[in-house]
Amino acid sequence: MTDTLKTLGWSNHFIRQVDYDEAADPPERPVRISAVHRSRLDGLSAKGAESLSPTASAGMYAVGDWVIATGAAASEPLERTTEITRRAAGEDSKPQLIAANVDTLGIVSSCNADFNVARLERYLAMCAASGCLPLVILTKADRCDDPQSYVKQAEKLSPLLSAIAVDATDDEDVKRLNPWCSNGQTLALVGSSGVGKTTIQNRLTDVVDTTQDIRADDAKGRHTTTNRNLRPTFAGGWLIDTPGMRELRLVDAEEGVDEVFSDITELSAMCKFNDCAHITEPGCAIRAAIEAGDLDADRLERWRKLEKENRFNTATVGENRGHLKRLQKMYNAGKERGSAKRKG
Ligand SMILES: Nc1nc2c(ncn2[C@@H]2O[C@H](COP(=O)(O)OP(=O)(O)OP(=O)(O)O)[C@@H](O)[C@H]2O)c(=O)[nH]1
Numbered sequence: 519m520t521d522t523l524k525t526l527g528w529s530n531h532f533i534r535q536v537d538y539d540e541a542a543d544p545p546e547r548p549v550r551i552s553a554v555h556r557s558r559l560d561g562l563s564a565k566g567a568e569s570l571s572p573t574a575s576a577g578m579y580a581v582g583d584w585v586i587a588t589g590a591a592a593s594e595p596l597e598r599t600t601e602i603t604r605r606a607a608g609e610d611s612k613p614q615l616i617a618a619n620v621d622t623l624g625i626v627s628s629c630n631a632d633f634n635v636a637r638l639e640r641y642l643a644m645c646a647a648s649g650c651l652p653l654v655i656l657t658k659a660d661r662c663d664d665p666q667s668y669v670k671q672a673e674k675l676s677p678l679l680s681a682i683a684v685d686a687t688d689d690e691d692v693k694r695l696n697p698w699c700s701n702g703q704t705l706a707l708v709g710s711s712g713v714g715k716t717t718i719q720n721r722l723t724d725v726v727d728t729t730q731d732i733r734a735d736d737a738k739g740r741h742t743t744t745n746r747n748l749r750p751t752f753a754g755g756w757l758i759d760t761p762g763m764r765e766l767r768l769v770d771a772e773e774g775v776d777e778v779f780s781d782i783t784e785l786s787a788m789c790k791f792n793d794c795a796h797i798t799e800p801g802c803a804i805r806a807a808i809e810a811g812d813l814d815a816d817r818l819e820r821w822r823k824l825e826k827e828n829r830f831n832t833a834t835v836g837e838n839r840g841h842l843k844r845l846q847k848m849y850n851a852g853k854e855r856g857s858a859k860r861k862g
Pocket residue numbers: 657658659660661684685686687709710711712713714715716717718728729730731732739740741742743761762
């Protein structure tokens with residue numbers, strides 16, 4: 519594997535999917551998608567910047583995808599390591615692909631009025647469902663007396679979770695994020711508007727987007743980020759920035775919810791009744807844990823809310839399943855054609 523491909527994030531996961539013999543310098547080459555337009559894909563390969571035309575509908579590609587390009591034609595995306603989706607805003611219930619092959623999801627929140635445990639849990643569930651590693655980035659540490667108390671609160675949510683408090687306006691401090699965006703590693707930032715995603719991005723990459731001052735009274739920001747892009751970081755990795763995701767809802771994230779709330783799912787397995795609603799049933803392990811002070815009643819309520827929301831969204835999305843199945847079929851047929859072509 520050349521350094522260039524490795525720096526782009528090419529790995530054994532993708533090598534296993536294609537017979538790409540780099541040494542032979544074949545006309546087909548792996549390209550990482552850096553931007554998705556309506557009928558065109560921007561990408562990066564060992565040869566440099568590429569402009570490709572998609573063979574599948576553009577909606578099937580995401581920033582971060584790997585494709586095999588033959589001439590200027592892009593194959594369907596290779597099987598992804600991770601996939602970040604969300605339910606589109608408004609009445610449209612189709613899951614929307616946001617980014618692919620992201621190693622770490624940086625969940626950005628600030629050490630002020632934006633810090634909200636329920637919101638963090640929601641992002642963590644989304645992260646768990648996507649397959650990315652979560653990193654909670656707590657900005658505005660310089661404006662807070664005790665940033666470490668926020669780090670502790672965040673890390674309490676999951677044993678697998680790392681949290682880091684930074685002053686996003688300080689160049690040196692932001693370099694502490696380098697381990698997550700060097701060596702071809704891809705980092706994506708999510709979080710409410712105004713928490714500092716653009717401020718971080720401006721320091722990790724040489725792309726400068728405008729940031730906007732927020733009103734001091736409510737800690738709410740205004741949208742300044744408008745497009746998604748795969749951008750090289752100074753540290754030798756990649757950053758994908760997505761627009762403020764205030765409308766984040768869960769899609770098929772049941773697995774994610776279970777993972778984030780594993781304490782509750784484990785307890786509920788010990789309830790006397792399989793279908794225990796944890797309200798008034800005798801032998802309820804969850805009520806017992808709350809009474810014993812081992813489980814926070816608020817956390818149970820947050821779990822209920824997220825679970826219910828996820829169930830509702832998944833049901834609505836289910837109505838679109840026929841459509842998705844057809845797409846999947848097309849995709850698989852294309853993949854077979856693609857691999858036959860590559861082999862032949
Ligand atoms: N003091 C301080 N200010 C910060 C920090 N992070 C962000 N800010 C300020 O907060 C404001 C909003 O930051 P942005 O980076 O635009 O926020 P964003 O998350 O990109 O917002 P959207 O693009 O709307 O999603 C700007 O004025 C930043 O300078 C920080 O760690 N410390």
